[in-house]
Amino acid sequence: MKITLTLLLLVVLNNQAIASFRKEPILNDSLEAYFSLNEVRLLESPFLSLQQKGKEYLLWLNPDSLLHFYRIEAGLPSKAAPYAGWESQEVWGAGPLRGGFLGFYLSSVSMMYQSTGDAELLKRLKYVLKELQLCQKAGKDGFLLGIKDGRKLFKEVADGKIKTNNPTVNGVWAPVYLINKMLLGLSAAYTQCEQKEALPMLVRLADWFGYQVLDKLTNDQIQQLLVCEHGSINESYVEAYELTGEKRFLDWACRLNDRAMWLPLSEGKDILFGWHANTQIPKFTGFHKYYLFTGDQRFLTAATNFWNIVTQNHTWVIGGNSTGEHFFPKEEFAERLLLVGGPETCNSVNMLRLTESLFCQYPDAAKAAYYERVLFNHILSAYDPEKGMCCYFTSMRPGHYRIYASRDSSFWCCGHTGLESPAKLGKFIYSHKKKNAEQENEIRVNLFIPSILSWKEEGVELIQQNCIPESEQVNFILNLKEKRRLVLRIRKPEWTDKATIAINGKVVRPFLDRDGYWVINNVWERKNTITLNLPMRIYTENLVGSGRYIALLYGPYVLAGHLGKENLPVTFWGKMNNTAMNKVDLATVPVFTVPAEQIPTCVESVSAAPLKFKINLKGFEKIVIEPFYKIHFERYAIYWPISY
Structure with missing residues (x-):
């Protein structure tokens, strides 16, 4: 890698092309923008139910337990015992991920307050920020982490003692990742909820890591540090620059771009095989953010190539990627499908963040369709309907099942990101440009989720009502303060081909x-x-790289079959265990014995509300099919064997 980079730099210098890498930052006015979460309110739907469960859990958590390790490291007495699981117990010999949950808690509470307006959430946020202020003040140097002996660890790093693997630095689990998550949480408190005290805290922590660690390392040493999972630490430093205008943060962000990822991906190379998936994904959101503030085209190219490669070569039908946390060649999908560990929920959360970022620059239906596939089928299905807790793996093995986090004894990484998803369900439904090329306001409808958009600044209210997939009709009510021109862009979903649109009762044929x-x-x-009338139909999708397995879909939803409750665990809520282990023989799973193109004709609706189907083929007589997100606490099949 060092030789390759050196040669690349020599070529650049010889061709006097460095200037082509450095352009003006992208102006925010030219980007697509999302509405503030407080401008979008969800209406009755599975997404509103998930949002409510997420809010319940945020209010159930004891902030003092989450603050335990921060107070201890600041030399202050603890107010409550820490939670069990990854928060405080030994994991994989790397120790606990001490205090790792709190950064996500900050961002989730901030977004959930914006999404719901629940005053108790703001009260909790203010309390935690006050406590963190006390911890940072007691430490006197800007340090704000729950890592045991964190200052000592980073002093060793700054002195050049750096032994990294994934997931540890000098034997400590993902310490830079924890800095990243705290910075993101403080940023959310400041930008989402206008908590002004959060910004100085963010700056002090970013400066502490910058001056006390990064400035004392060579670029090669920083690259060695970045071998360990570090989230989107580059993004956090670009954001610090965005919020303060202080160039030192952008300079540090440059040094925090992982060369092992951005360089080959900027050249279009798929080098992902064997890499830990969720370690890589957040970096690319950081690469794109770095591009937006520097104009360095290489980082846009890397982020775009990565998104294309993952979505085309590494993605299951529900939108998730990887198995057992790692990327693998597309030729291995049929083999990996049989494993009990399927796509990790964290991966999908972070791929949606990357999609949101790229969409702002190039909004198109392809990105929105991917977002929809992930949100409707992986994220929505990942939470149990009783307690609203998130699963770690969603197995693709036919006849398998899921287990979910417990409220107080898991705190897996997917529980961390699982806090955020219910809080931001309204983010991607709508977007807008402040003014388009003709200086006209416009609204873009990206997702078909019942909701109310209140764009008070422009005097616009847009109400969306639908019962997809039970109904093919989507109704919008557009209320304006006064008669005016407005551009409405509505995504044409790829799962319908005979859509009709009527405005005030008159059928129209809008430009696509x-x-x-x-x-x-x-x-x-x-x-x-x-x-809108959006006719839906049964259609199929082959397993990537194989004709041996096939999945069924209806509209935006992946369908799955109920396969019973044989040999299931006593409880579906795990503690330290995050993988469903009780397999059944694949011979118990029915097999399609007709060509793929004939399968939709064998599927028959047996109920319109709730939507359920049966399959008129031998072996499927007792199988009920419905949207995957509805199946919990039993075995299921998303992919079916096919042999004829």
Whole structure:
């Protein structure tokens, strides 16, 4: 790698091309923007139910237990015992991920407050920030982590003693990752909830790591440090620059870009085989953010190539990727499908963050369709309907099942990111450009989720109502303060091919733009209705790289079959254990014995609400099929064997 990089730099110098790498930062006014979470309210749907469960858990958690290790490291007495699981117990010989949950708690409470307006959430946020202020003040140097002897650890690193693997630095589990998550949490408190005290805390922590550690290391030593999982630490430093305008943060961000990933991906190389998936994904959100503030095209290219490679070569039908946490060649999907560990929920959460970032620059239906596939089928299905706890792995093995985190004894990484997803379900439904090229306001509809958009700044209210997949109709009510022109862009979903659109009762044929959105550029009355009919059908998708397994879909939803409750565990809520281990013989799973193109004709609806199907083939007589997200606490099949 050192030789390759040296040669690359020599070529650049010889061709006097360095200037081509450095361009002006991308102006924010030219980007697509998401509405603030407090401008979008969810209506009755499975997504609202998930949001409510997420809020319940945030309010159930004891902030003082999450603050335990921060107070201890600051020399202050603890107010409550820490939680069990990854928070305080030995894991894989790397120790606990002490205090790792709190950064996610900050960002999740901030977003959930914006999404729901629940004043108790803001009260909790303010309390935690006050406590963290006390911890940082007691330490006097800006340090703000729960890592045992964290200052000593990073002093060793700054002195050049760096022994890294994944997931440890000098035997400590992912310490830079924990800095990243605390910085992101403080940023969310500041940007989402206007908690002004969060920004100085963020700056002091970022400066502590920058001055006390990064400035004392060579670039090669920093690259060695980045071998260990570090989240999107590069993103956090770009964000510190964005919030303060202080160039030192952008300079540190440059040094925190992992060369082992951005360089080959900027060259279009798929080198992901064998890499730990969730260690890599967040880096690319950081690469894209770095591009936005520097104009360095290589980092845009790396992020875009990575997204394309993962979505095309490494993704299961539910939108998740990897098995057992690692990427593998597409030729191995049929083999990996048989393993009990399927796609990790963390991976999908972070791929959605990357999609959100890339979409802001190039909004198109392909990115929105991927977002929909992941959100509707992996994220929505990952939470149990009783307690709202998130699973770690969603096995793709036919006839398998899931286990979920416990409230007080797991705190796995997927429970960390699992806090955030219910808090931001309204983020991607709508987006907008402040003004388009013709200086007209526009709203983009990306997802079909019942909700109310209140764009008070422009005097616009857009209400979306639907019961997909039980109903093919989507109704919008557009209310304006006054008669005016507004551009409405509605995504044409790839799962429908005979859609109709009516405006105020009159059928129209809007222009379909090159990005896959219907464009309705009207002068609207104060009250308007837009009605979409989106016919849905059963269709199939082969397993990547194999014709031996096939999945069924209906509209935006992946379908799965109920396969009973044989040999299931006593409880579905794990503690330290995060993998469902009780397999059944694959011979018990029915096999499709007709060609793939004939399978949709064998599927028959048996109930419209709730939506359920049966399969009219031998061996499937007792199998009920419905959207995967509805199946919990029993065995299921997403992929079916096919042999004819």
